[in-house]
Amino acid sequence: MSRTLTEAHLVALAIADRFESLPPKVNRMELADAIEILQCALNLTSTEVIYFRLACRNTPEAFWRDGHEPVFGWSRLRVARTMKLDERTISRIETSLVTKGLVVHRDGPTMRRHGGTRWYAGKGVSLAPAAARFDELRARARAAIDExxxxxxxxxxxxxxxxxxxxxxxxxxxxxxxxxxxxxxxxxxxxxxxxxxxxxxxxxxxxxxxxxxxxxxxxxGVPSMSSACDIHVRPETEPDSPNQRAAGDAGEIALVVETAADAGIPVAVARKVVGDRGLERTRRALSGLEARLRQTNAPVRSPVAYFQWLIANDSHSASRTRQSC
Structure with a gap:
């Protein structure tokens, strides 16, 4: 069965034949990351990205250096078992990557290796076309992340x-x-x-x-950090900056929420009360709850219910308690 030779395929073959055109050393996992980031730009499917990453990870590190060719030598059967797919699907994935100019098949002639001192039967899928574009793909991936x-x-x-x-x-x-x-x-x-x-x-x-x-x-003036709709003019004599004020508000809220959690109040409930009723009212209610919890002769069956009752009645004294909860 003859393969259709697209323009991308011909370019990939030309790149794969010029081993010296590869960068001095390609970081294979950076290349795989770049391909994954550019998945949509390169019109790749998820399975194609997974296949390419598998190929990068299982191609010997020595093959990614100048003068060598990174050839993924696994059989389709082994790849299919690893990816939990069938061999026909793996064949389609490889053909698709070939037409997109990222890999080429190496099923035929032997290729020179290691500066001409050794020969290697390069059977498998060559990642040289993608490796030759390593700098370009990495730059595009970084640009995509920045965008x-x-x-x-x-x-x-x-x-x-x-x-x-x-x-x-x-x-x-x-x-x-x-x-x-x-x-x-x-x-x-x-x-x-x-x-x-x-x-x-x-x-x-x-x-x-x-x-x-x-x-x-x-x-x-600067908006209040407690409410997006509360706009006020800050006095000129106020020493702290908006960032300091925001940090202070956040710290106070975190302290109140932590105190409430120690008293058995869920964090979500405490945050909602702070947002609805304010910090001061929440603090007064927590003081009343803590005072009641310290009383051994009148146990609180539901701290949340008692806390909400204190909020609703706006208790100003820790001694003000509810007879039953």
Whole structure:
């Protein structure tokens, strides 16, 4: 059965025939990682990626150096058993990788090895075409990772800014022209981020949001870290920075949640109470709960229920207790 010789196949054959064109030393696992990262860009299936990684891992390290050819010499039967597939499927995977210019079959002539001092019957699948593109594939993979990072940073920046803008719109002293500017930008922010949105769309939008947030921060002040909708002007005499304030709030919340957990209150319940009722009210309720738990003559059957009762009644004294819980 004759194989169709595509342009990619011919290029792969030419690369495989020029052993000297390979980089001095190819990191085989970095190559496998790059192929996996570029799976969609190279139009590869998941099984093709798994096959390529298996081939890289099981090709001798010495074959990846300059002047040698990395040939994966496993039989299709062995590969099929390892991948839990049949031999026909493995054959299709190899043919697909050949047509995509990443490997070539080495079923025929012998090939020179080790500077011409030895000969090796190169039967199997040669990874030389992909190895010759090692630097290119690694650079493309790094660029793809960097693009994903920038995409996520832009997404987070947009929706963090959106929370700030929501708070600005709820102010009573906002000017109509400022509100119109904010609303115009809010209309451009998608309600739900779509994966198909490109970085070229997101980064300009993130820059617009950040620019408007910076201008509004100068006008209204830094947003409170406790609520995205609570906008206030920070006094000039206040020494701590926004980052210090955020770290302080986070530390206090973590301490309260830890105290609640020691008293038998689930973390989720404690965090919800802090968010709904505030830190001070939560602390007072915890003090009342701890005082009640120390009383041996009146055991608390349900710490969570008693804690919620204290929150609902806003206990200001640890001595105020419920008769039955």
């Amino acid at each position: 994903d990072r920038r995409w996520e940073e832009a997404r987070v920046s947009i929706y963090s800014g959106k929370s700030f803008l929501d708070g600005v719109l709820k102010r009573d002293d906002i000017l109509p022209e400022v509100a119109e500017t904010v609303m115009a930008l809010m209309r451009d922010i998608p309600v739900r981020m779509q994966a198909r949105m490109s970085l070229d769309e997101l980064e300009p939008l993130a820059a617009r949001v950040n620019n408007l947030v910076a201008r509004l921060t100068e006008l209204f």
